[in-house]
Amino acid sequence: MAAVQDGSTELDTEKETKPEILSDGSANISGNAGSGVLSSSPPAGGAQKPEEDQQTLIAVLQFLRRNKLTESVDILKREAGLSDDQENSKATDAGGKTDGDAGDTNALLSRVSIASAAAPQSAPLPLKSGDDQPDVRVILSAYSQQGEPPLYKVYYSDLKKFIESVLDCHRAELSQLFYPLFVHMYLELVYNNNESEAKAFFDKFSGDQECYYQDDLRVLCGLTKKEHMKGNETLLDFRTSRFVLRISRDSYQLLKRHLQERQNNQIWTIIQEHLYIDIFDGMPRSKSQIDSMSGSLAGEAKREVNKVKVYYGLLKEPEIEVPLDDEDEEAENEEGKPKKKKAKKDSLGSKSKKQDPNAPQQNRIPLPELKDSDKLDKIMYMKESTKRIRLSPENLPSICFYTFLNAYQARDTPLNLFLKLNLIDKESDDVLERIMDEKTASESKVLYGHGGPVYGVSFSPDRNYLLSSSEDGTIRLWSLQTFTCLVGYKGHNYPVWDTQFSPFGYYFVSGGHDRVARLWATDHYQPLRIFAGHLADVTCTRFHPNANYVATGSSDRTVRLWDVLNGNCVRIFTGHKGPIHCLAFSPNGKFLASGATDGRVLLWDIGHGLMIGELKGHTDTIYSLRFSRDGEILASGSMDNTVRLWDALKAFDDIETDDFTAATGHIHLYDNSQELLLGSYNSKSTSVVHLHFTRRNLLLAAGMYNSQ
């Protein structure tokens, strides 16, 4: 739906119908899927590829008609200039084409192999993308004409035997095929009502899958009926998106040869239709390399996805009239760690004037004007930062822990609870100014208005506003001056898991169960951008320190970085083995840390789009990550009742950024979690759900006491 912004006429029609689409579960998917494709290749009036566009249009029309949206059908037809005949003929054509594809597999195979030989880098399948996108039914029907399902077992075990027999270096790579093939075959069996076959298939091969897919397998094993598939959005997503594999050319050739020899068309078809094989030249990757990157619902990220330039530098600090020698405390961080010492010694003033080469244009995203009060606050901040404790592995922060008693089971008042939690957070954010009136007036305020529990809150940088996102699908803006609700932003139809203000205020981002993240401005009741692409819930959202990017973590086990300017996804980070629950940008904007239910913290280099570190140690979901104000320490709080401190400087220093790694994206991580771990602090039975570094680098932690 990012394409909505492009403003082409047909899509306007689609926009009109959007609310209805969203009201229907399955239709929602088609909307998302369609928009995803459209956004990647905007139709631009249907001039370049009229054939495919028409097909798409016809599919949309079919959908609308089926849903009895005759008005929309008429409008769309009028706008697109389609006649009924055209539509009908095209529809049959499309149907015939799919039939033809399925029927003449040999022809397809030969065509594909030619194509792949001709242009191996670009995957063979984009040509066909128009065919299987138009409609849900078409997608599902893709399964229906496949050959004898009972033979799947044979095929699969044949492939398995082959892969196990190849050289070690290839085996690891080709093993990646197991999981997606398994899932697709199983689904196909289920779809074709071969229930018992499906069960047998599942029982036989589910044990072979990587352990980190267990959660998915658990979902799969419950699914035994065709009817079940219709409502299951995750599986539909799995189908519509291609599972991305990264395989070296040698391994790919091996596989292809094998399949051709065996005339194993079933598997080849599945590979062609549902998998995206990203072929690279060079050494095959090792098992550990593959494992570190895989785990996501949709496979690894395509390499070209992460090639887009990201302006991760910080914006220039605004000039502030009041003379202060510590004016550029923030700017100092721009250059990143290695240069930091030098920067400290250098004349600090000149540093801040220079534009960071990696920073975006100052006005790339229009930012609100600084008010006088903001300036005062900046000054305050700088004053505070001079008093800040310099943290280092030898000088760890003190931790102040707020324990919420009697709150663990207080389900009825989560709003209250979370507000409390964050009032403390707020107090901590501006240590000196407002803590006083908060303390003197009352320690907590209850803001009534949501119809469900509040899952995410965020304070505006000037601390006048509070955002809260709730299960009731709304985001509310509260004034902290009057403690009343100012606006309710409606757009997400499902629970909103997280929301956050931009570092400069005005904008905010939210993400929820509807699998999209939305960018809002406080003075618009509709979202400015919709970031669609995640295959499952968007669980956490973060603004980049320069406000030009938004990072989202999702239950599909990927982290995506979105460009606020054009709504494009510019980075996809895969590697987590469980839903991601927290994200944190390093203060210099170069790095991103993410924590997930798998108990691991992964560190990412935004510029290169690489994973650069893995911090193991937690044994349960990590709910909170925070960098210290100068970025030396990373604190993580987890459900396992511990706060752990990590040496972030060291972790970032160790990056290997040679050209090869940067080009291929194949990182080799060695396990140095223990060296990086600076300390682990236990609470008795209080899970750590919130962390915060005050301006003076005191670490505040909060959690709910669990008496059981």
Place this chain on the structure above:
Amino acid sequence: MMEREERRFVEVPRESIKLMAESIGVELSEEVAALLAEDVCYRLREATQNSSQFMRHAKRKKLSVEDFNRALRCSNTESVCGYGAQDALPFRPLKECELFFVEDREINLVELALATNIPKGCAETMVRVHVSYLDGKGNLEPQATVPTAVQSLSDDLLKYYQQVTRAILGEDPHLMKVALLDLQYNSKIAALLPYFVYVISGVKSVSHDLDQLNRLLHMVKSLMQNPYLYLGSYVRSLVSSVMYCILEPLAASINPLNDHWTLRDYAALLLSHIFWTHGDLVSGLYHQILLSLQKVLSDPVRPLCSHYGAVVGLHALGWKAVERVLYPHLPAYWANLQAVLDDYSVSNAQVKADGHKVYGAILVAVERLLKMKAHSLTTTAGGGSATLEGSVARSVGFRESSPGLSPPLEPISEPPLGIASHLHAGGAGCPWEDWTPVSLPAMYCELYSFFGDSLAMRFSTDSPQVGIPTALSCQQIHNRKEPASGATNLESTRKMPQLTANMNISPRQDESPHTEQPPSLAATAPGRSFARSSSSSVSRSRSSSSQAGRSSSQSREVFPKARFPPPQAGPPAFTFIIGGRQMGRRCQGRRFQTSFIPTPPLTSLPPRVYAHKLPVIGRVSKPVRRWTASYYSLYLPF
């Protein structure tokens, strides 16, 4: 295959479905029931899986009914009501027929309504704050038993602390010595000081154990002597611990066999040490100590051991403390002590023994007072000139003479002329701020009235060359106290072995009250002459034979001579030279001087009564040994 399936997830059997259908009046075929069962299973699983998401986002570990309902609501299904209770609902099987149900007990509303114990509501959500201070190594500050100090301790220090305290309070005397020695010289234990002070403040909890008390006091001593420690305000805490040992009626003192006297003496010694070495760290400490000592002393309810402690404490603080607190209070206290000592009943024996202890302590204290006072006068006089001008010089001397032992007190005013010690002594409770020094002779006289010849010091009461001003002052005192007698003092010389044989003394003492003038009246002797006489007391170890020659040779030696001027108007003074053994070392003899007024009108407190006491003491309970013992226990190396 079916078994594997069973393991994968729980299934709702088709029988259940059929039963449920029957319960609402629908008959299901086998086939339909099977399909329905499968679908129900799937939907339930789906809802559960979705609900776990709500749980995770609420950051809980426990899936709640509410989470499940939210998942249902998300998929447009009606939520299940009635299971929102906070407590777990037990799911129970019924053995006889395979029936499972949620236990749902009936609640008797009547009972509930009439119940007296009102059920507590949900506890309020609140916030508790806990701060962990991390040092460089990431160690948490220990939070047990020790007082909250912001300083953090390294592991080594903690270990040291544990070892040392264990050694000191443990059984092994050798270990204890080593530990104490280390405590005395270790330069790196500054961080542990609060902890040690805290340990020492534990004296209150071990008052039954003399041994432990002693060890703790030794610890105080070691800490005090450690040159690397700055005690700072911890002095106050240490002092209060030591004072506890001095003053409190310790549990250990219930048993007369326990030698708590020695402990008190040692504590008093420590107190003085603390005071002299670290007294400057806390302002007003001296006065506080004095005040508390005085309080104890003036409290008749307190047991005698406490009084004893107060006396030795005062004694330890120096003669000025004795002069300012004990001396004025003595007459009032004397009456109490007298009562104890006079009681010969068997039941009183223990108390009486304690009383003798106190008596001894007082005696030692006042003797020292006399000695030091006389000494100070002497030095002044010696420093001045042979011909002493008079009271002015003396007052100056008073200040100069403080030999580094007395605390810096406010300058003592002019020699006391008009204030009778008797009158003043009555107000023992009054603060000493308005205390005015009593002249030595007056003091001596009074003390003599209490102790008689037990006082080891003898002064002449003559008014030597002081001339008219002193005579006048003497006159004034006379006028106040009694009708001026104008009698002549007799000079007598007596031999009195110091403490070696009480029995020898007693016959002589018998006569002293009768034949001689009571000392209280001897206070009329002018101060000037006492300056002289005290000097002689200092040099009393010299033999009397050499006295004349030497005294004439120097200004200082002149005193003895000058002390015996031809009696002009003053009363005659007696000088005794005692040639007795003094611990077998010197046999040169000592000179004791005293002056007597022949016919003293008896004052309110007839001195002879007290003078009589001494022989009594001697007779009652092995005086010789006790004396020496207590003397040594009181020995303070000044």
